[in-house]
Amino acid sequence: APVAPVAPVASGGPALAKPPVRKLAKDLGVDLHALVGTGPNGSITREDVTGAVAPV
């Protein structure tokens, strides 16, 4: 059964990604809020970000 994606944003808080990953996403033009995190607690990992720009 499909699992509801974990919201990547804590309410009122930052996107659930470590600060350097947030910076990387910004540099690469990736919108963190459009990603589904695959890290612990649904956090967005570096791979999630780089995966969003790399041609599939």
Added chain:
Amino acid sequence: MSDYDVVILGGGSGGYACALRASQLGLSVALIEKDKVGGTCLHRGCIPTKALLHAAEVADSARESEQFGVIAELAGIDMNGVNSYKDGVVDKLYKGLQGLIKAAKVDYIEGTGKLVAPTTVEVDGRRVTGKNVVLATGSYSKTIPGLDVDGVKVIASEHALRLDRVPKSAVILGGGVIGVEFASAWHSFGTEVTIVEALPRLVAAEDADCSKQVERTFRKRGIKFKTGKPFESVKHTDAGVTVTIAGGETIEAELLLVAVGRGPVTQGIGYEEQGVAMDRGFVLTDERLRTNVAGVFAVGDIVPGMQLAHRGFAQGIFVAEEIGGLNPKPIDEAGIPRVTYCEPEVASVGLTEEKAKEQYGADKIKTYNYNLGGNGKSQILKTQGFVKLVGVVDGPVVGVHMVGSRVGELIGEAQLIYNWEAFPSDVAQLVHMHPTQNEALGEAHLALAGKPLHAHA
């Protein structure tokens, strides 16, 4: 045909960093320098002034040793000794830098260069052509109209760094970075210092709270300053100079140090002739540091913005990578860390409270000011000051401003926080080493995140 991929005019911070990075990327590089590689920063700027300021710290430490139970007496300053210490540091770093340039296989060309075609520089009759040219000719000590710097009684920072004595008294014109640094060092050496500043506060580029704290501590130390008082005139006297400031007040001193800013070195070296667009002598560039002339870049102090060595490094590296095809990210100027090395030190990165409120709206900004009175290590150092955070409500920290002895080293952490757009909670969840001064950064973030530890909410 081009002799080189990159020809760099000027071997200061901006120029040599560009040369080193370009060569790493496999580009052929010529670096043209008329004086010494390292430029202002190494020979007449950052390094010698910070050596002077460290000698000042050693003097203060001896003077105040009794407070710590150490019996020592400050008998005086041996200015020759200070100078040979300072020159020793410069020489060693200069040798190191020459070694790096050599190892990088950069063609180092000694001589005064002139832009004679869009991408050709002429040096002593020799024409050096590059696919790209990088202008990096740096800056010089400015003065104000009618004020003549003679290098003896009316001096600039480069002369101040070569003084063979501690002046009995000095008027320092300008309460910016260079002015307050010399004021602080000389005062520690025993000079009676008066700073004259036209703007309403010292270190006026910093957050207003920083200026207030510096002024408070300067007052306590006995460093005099007159803010909001434009300089009017100077007269040479037998004993030195008499300086008249707005309102007619006069100040007698042995010396007048003119520290009113640095102008770009861009005249008479072909920039205008080749059509390089300039504004008040500064070379205009886009965010990729390109001038309006194809193939011509500019870096460092000749580009409008903060005049800092590491900005020059960053720009030099950027241009090398741009030419090398790496498509680097443009530099966020607000993310460049800034330290003023007077006692107390001032360190900042990001936006001042005022700028942040302009940019985000006053209701979107919250600040927290952690007093170093609650910071164990600062108490041990007997220093006063604060760590001030400027944060966006429910958003990242967009400014960090600090004052106090040795806080300059905290800027390393602060710049990661700013540049990586950390939220207060990102920092607050990490425990800082006890007892350190960087713990004050931790406490400030804890408080801004709503969970103060060693602080009232």
Added chain:
Amino acid sequence: MSDYDVVILGGGSGGYACALRASQLGLSVALIEKDKVGGTCLHRGCIPTKALLHAAEVADSARESEQFGVIAELAGIDMNGVNSYKDGVVDKLYKGLQGLIKAAKVDYIEGTGKLVAPTTVEVDGRRVTGKNVVLATGSYSKTIPGLDVDGVKVIASEHALRLDRVPKSAVILGGGVIGVEFASAWHSFGTEVTIVEALPRLVAAEDADCSKQVERTFRKRGIKFKTGKPFESVKHTDAGVTVTIAGGETIEAELLLVAVGRGPVTQGIGYEEQGVAMDRGFVLTDERLRTNVAGVFAVGDIVPGMQLAHRGFAQGIFVAEEIGGLNPKPIDEAGIPRVTYCEPEVASVGLTEEKAKEQYGADKIKTYNYNLGGNGKSQILKTQGFVKLVGVVDGPVVGVHMVGSRVGELIGEAQLIYNWEAFPSDVAQLVHMHPTQNEALGEAHLALAGKPLHAHA
């Protein structure tokens, strides 16, 4: 029925941090302390030792002032002066802490507590019951079997901090953090120091390169040490003590300082009786700091792991948030920054090279060692040392290790890098302030990212 949401036994770093945070979260809190709030760290640990070390720095600075052109003479150490400086710092912070506890509306109960039921502590006949109890009774100076600490000739750190004189000579048993810190301070004060350490190197918990650098500098400074030499015996003499070490060598000295580690304070206060699981006196917990007894937590030095004040803070805060239902993230012990405040300072966070290779495989780990010889500010301070990075190939930085004067403050930046799992390139793209020591961190990351600036590749 419970009197409180949380009853905390012990008001040191771990206990009081827990109390403050719990009260912020609206929990009712009792804090039981038999001596002074602030515990070891404030009264007999971090703060007084760092004051001593700062006085030592002031003494060194005066002694070496000539190198900087400053004419000062170190005439001696006024140990009463040092002590009143040190006590002044402690007193001020103690007052501040008492104010925070009061403002937080924590019920502060003076007296010796004993766990008499799983969640009840008895103090002077009064029973205080909590929904939760937090054990935070801290640690004491250990000795080794047969070695009697008399507080006069054979002393522990708490006695060393109360000495009314500078010892002429001292043997320090233990080359760990506390041992090297006293060795460094006393040497600066003029004591002839010999460290005796059974392990093969000083500061053996640190990366091997750090030990090497500390040993090199200690040797230069004239601090003697015997590593790989277990202590055998001590004899009292008229002049002091004679210490015999493995191999039969003897060392005469005025004092023997025993600095062989800290044992947990967990005996005779009801922990065993209430069934709290322990190992060699340490209270065992899971990663959420729960003991095996429901409702009973433990924090600080009684929990196996690094004995550091800020680890206690972090654990105390964690437990308060856990009880408050915030479901905090477990603490990564390797992410807790560590500084040893001897001269040169040692600072580290994350994994040593050795541990990283064990964990990731040797071929997956790359390191870079940036020598402070290339760092302008370190040259100005005339210090030697390095910044060493341990990185995973194509991955994050997993260890930062630094040695040199004042590098302790660089740990703030280093801990963000480690805890936020930054890649070398994340740091390398940011420009560091010139000239600072934190610039060495920047240079090391530039080099590890393959684009060294002021360094050979």
